[in-house]
Amino acid sequence: METIMNENNQQQKEVEMGKLQQLLNDVYEATKGIKQGEKEPFNVFELCIATRETRHSQFLAELLNPHGAHGLGPAFLKVFYEQAGLKDFHLEGCSIRTEVVCSEGKMDIVISNEKDIVVIENKINAEDQPDQLKRYSEWLNEQKEANKKLIYLTLDGHEASNAKDIDYQRISYRNDILKWLDKCIAEIFKNSFFAKDNKTNPFAKSKIDERNAFVKKLLLQYKELIQKLTGMDMEPEMKNKISEVITSNEENYLTAALTAKAFDGIHQGIIQEIAVACRPEGMQYDVNHCANVGFASFAYVNPGKQYKLFFEFQKGNYKELCYGLHTTAERPPNFLDIEISFKCIKDMGLTFQKGDKGEPCYRPNRYGWFFAIEASKDFRDWDAESFADRWKNRKLSFQEIKKEYEKEIKNYIGILNKIINDKENQGKF
Structure with a gap:
C-alpha cells in the first residue's frame, strides 16, 4: 500500500511539474518578441535621490505640504489621507515638517494642526533602530492633539522590528505610495480642467498649465524610481501578455501563484549560496x-x-x-x-x-x-x-x-x- 501511495505522489509531482513547464513555455512564447522599452534618459530622482531616505522624506513632505511649490493646496495631502485611511483627520491649518528633533530621536515627517498629528517614519534601506517606534509612540501620546497616528513607511510594507504592542500603521511604497502618486496626477488633471473651465485670464491659465505640466513630470519620474526600487518596472505590453497567459485558465493561474510564492525563496537561496561559498x-x-x-x-x-x-x-x-x-x-x-x-x-x-x-x-x-x-x-x-x-x-x-x-x-x-x-x-x- 505504501509503495502504491509513493508512486501516486510521484506521478502527481510529475503532472504538476509538467504544468509548470508548459506555463513557462507559454509565457516565453507570448513575450519573446517584446523588448523592454527605454525609460526617460534623464531622471532627476535617480541622480539625486535614489535610496537616500532624507531626500525621499523631503520630497514627500513637499508634496504633502498645502503651501508647497506644487501650487495645488491640500489636494495631495487629501488623497494621501484617503489612501492611508485617515478618515477623521483634517486638512485645515496643516504644517509639514521634516527631520523633527525630539528627545526620542529625529522623526522623518510630521504633519500637524490643532486637531491632528501624524508622524511618518520613512525606511528605504535602513533598519529601524532599537525601540525606535516605541519612543516615537511615547512622544506622540504626549502631544495635545486629539487625533494621533504613527505611520511606518517601507518599500514593501513589512513590520517594524521590536514594535510589539505599539499602535502604528504600516504602508508601503510598492502599494500605497504608487497609488497615491496616481491620485496626485489625477488631481493635477482636475486642477488643469477647472482652470480652463473657470473664466481665468489667459495668462493665468498658461502659468497654471506650465506649473502643472512640470509637477506631473516630476511625479511620473518619481513614480518610475519607486517602481524600480520595488521591482515593478515591467513594460505594460510584457505585463499584459503574461497576464493573458496566466489568466487563460484555472490551472495556469494556480501554477503561477505557486511559482511566484516559491521564486523569491529560490533566488534568495542562490544568492546565499554564492555568498557562503x-x-x-x-x-x-x-x-x-x-x-x-x-x-x-x-x-x-x-x-x-x-x-x-x-x-x-x-x-x-x-x-x-x-x-x-x-x-x-x-x-x-x-x-x-x-x-x-x-x-x-x-x-x-x-x-x-x-x-x-x-x-x-x-x-x-x-x-x-x-x-x-x-x-x-x-x-x-x-x-x-x-x-x-x-x-x-x-x-x-x-x-x-x-x-x-x-x-x-x-x-x-x-x-x-x-x-x-x-x-x-x-x-x-
Missing part, C-alpha cells in the same frame, strides 16, 4: 534578506575585530551591489581616514566611485562604499533578469554563472582585506 577562512557569515523589495545584504564578520566586510544592494530586487567596511564597535574607530584605502585601490589599477555621488561616505559606522566601475559593471545587478541574460547571451550553465559571481565577490574581498592590512600596519585598526 565566498566566506573567507576564519570569518563568520551573516545575511539579511528582505524579499526582493527591501534592501538585502550579506557580511563576513571577523570575531574579535571591530569591523566586517559588508555587501549591500542599494536598490530593491537585488540591484546595484556596493561594498565596503562596516564597524561593529559601539564607538567607531577613525573610519574617516580614507586616503590609504583610495591609494590602495589606485595601486591595484582600478577606478572607483566613492559613496553615491563620487564622494567619500562619512556615515559614522561605515568606511567607504565602493562601486567598482571597470571591475564590477557586469556584476552590479543580481536580479533574476541579470542572471537570465547572462545565461542566454553568454551560453553559460547556471553553475558557471554562479562561479563568475563568486569570483567577483572574492575579488572585492581581496580589495577590502588589502585595505584592512594596510590600515592595521599603520595602527589605524
